[in-house]
């Protein structure tokens with residue numbers, strides 16, 4: 001499964017996602033329906049799975065569809081093999 005990049009976090013804990021991403025987010029066990037930020041949202045309040053850094057509103061972050069981990073910008077890029 002892919003590692004998806006989210007351009008802009010809505011809040012420190014949740015970011016709205018389009019319907020096309022709900023399956024991936026659900027498989028990662030991070031889907032919230034009827035959230036405060038939109039009909040579907042990804043829950044990311046635990047922060048980066050590598051370094052624990054919290055996602056701040058406005059930040060980009062990643063979701064690893066294999067492990068279900070949220071990743072910060074730096075570690076998401078690393079895991080994708082980008083530097």
Ligand SMILES: [Zn+2]
Pocket residue numbers: 048049050051052053071072073074075076
């Ligand atoms: Zn990190």
